Amino acid sequence: MVAVDRGRYTVIVDTQEITAMRARELGRKSVVVGDDVRLVGDISGQPGSLARIVRVEERRSVLTRTADDDDSTAEGRLERVVVANADQLVIVSALADPPPRTGFIDRCLVAAYAADIEPLLCLTKADLAGASELLDYYAELEVPHILLSPDADLEPLRDRLSDLVSVFVGHSGVGKSTLVNRLIPTAGRAVGVVSAIGKGRHTSTSAVALPLPFGRDSWIVDTPGVRSFGLAHVSADDVLHGFPDLVEGSTQCPPNCEHLADDCKLDAWVAAGHADVRRLESFRRLLTSRDQTST
Ligand SMILES: Nc1nc2c(ncn2[C@@H]2O[C@H](COP(=O)(O)OP(=O)(O)O)[C@@H](O)[C@H]2O)c(=O)[nH]1
Ligand SMILES: [Mg+2]
Known part of the structure; x- marks a missing residue:
């Protein structure tokens, strides 16, 4: 599925553009750009034709x-x-x-x-x-x-x-x-x-x-409409994965460290010259602004 506009989905089948709507049986399941879908109904692609999306294949990534x-x-x-x-x-x-x-x-x-x-x-x-x-x-x-x-x-x-x-x-x-x-x-x-x-x-x-x-x-x-990624659904650990240069320092932190309090060992590790202090600052800014959608 390559585009959606007001409930009308554009699906490419063998280089042909087919317009489709979601079938009722999909329930609340979302259909998003990039999805592999199964169509039934009028798949002629002729002007005015409308197919139905009856199935969304398992996603490789989201x-x-x-x-x-x-x-x-x-x-x-x-x-x-x-x-x-x-x-x-x-x-x-x-x-x-x-x-x-x-x-x-x-x-x-x-x-x-x-x-x-x-x-x-x-x-x-x-x-x-x-x-x-x-x-x-x-x-x-x-x-x-x-x-x-x-x-x-x-x-x-x-x-x-x-x-x-x-x-x-x-x-x-x-x-x-x-x-x-x-x-x-x-x-x-x-x-x-x-x-x-x-x-x-x-x-x-x-x-x-x-x-x-x-x-x-x-x-x-x-993605003209995506200004940034709100990361409220991403755990502190996953935020850290965006900063691989800080991961080694975090191994010295107390268990379940949120990396924001005084007992976080990243400050000392960065002060010792193991990573750029701007990286630690950016990491913490993201941790505290995770639910905001723009930076
Ligand atoms: N100097 C320079 N200007 C560029 C370059 N790429 C794009 N622009 C200009 O930057 C402006 C914004 O480009 P646009 O493609 O509309 O940006 P978009 O908003 O990211 O889609 C236009 O005036 C482009 O001509 C570049 O590599 N060098
Ligand atoms: Mg543009």
Whole structure:
């Protein structure tokens, strides 16, 4: 399933677009972009035809965020699947205009590791600023990165995207649409336009999967409405997995350490020079702002 708009789902079957609705028998089960689904009914794909989705296959991965909309309940916010079956989270960040925000990148890394999908840092506008400062901050992590500028060779990125389903996330203005258009010349994403969906309140159904014209079954999922990942559903331990450079220091902490109180051993460990203090600060900021949806 590649897109949903007001209850109408677009499903690709052998390169043909078929419009479908959910069958009643699915009950409350959600159908999200990336899902493999089973169809019945009119699957001709002719104008006006409507098939029915009767089954959602088991998901290989689920990229989730905590919902920030009206569905939130008193017991806690709803955990929402953003994209199913993704292999890779491509974090698009500009090196300047707008400047990179490590808090956002760190949050995305936590979401990727929590979903057990691979992160890839895509650093745009390399023609405007160098990457060494940002890369230095992530030096201890083995996160692959790609540098992009208007005349950059896209081949290294194509290699990274081939045969995979990759979800693109990034703040407005970082060059995400420009990049999608370069990868898929027929995509026609509006450049220099702030997404109306991204600015609005209803941000849960805006992901769309676009087939890449290379590799085998390669897709990118654009997420104009996902400004960031609320991480209220992620445990302190899973947040720590987004900071592998701090994990070793945490082994000296008391049992069930929340890493926020005075008895946390990470301060001493960082003071001894084992990790960058900015990483510890970012880790703690995420721990205390886990339920917020933007950084
Ligand atoms: N200098 C420079 N400008 C870029 C680059 N990529 C995109 N832009 C510009 O940045 C602005 C925002 O790009 P857009 O693709 O709409 O960003 P989006 O909001 O992330 O989709 C546009 O004016 C682009 O022309 C780049 O690599 N270098
Ligand atoms: Mg855009």
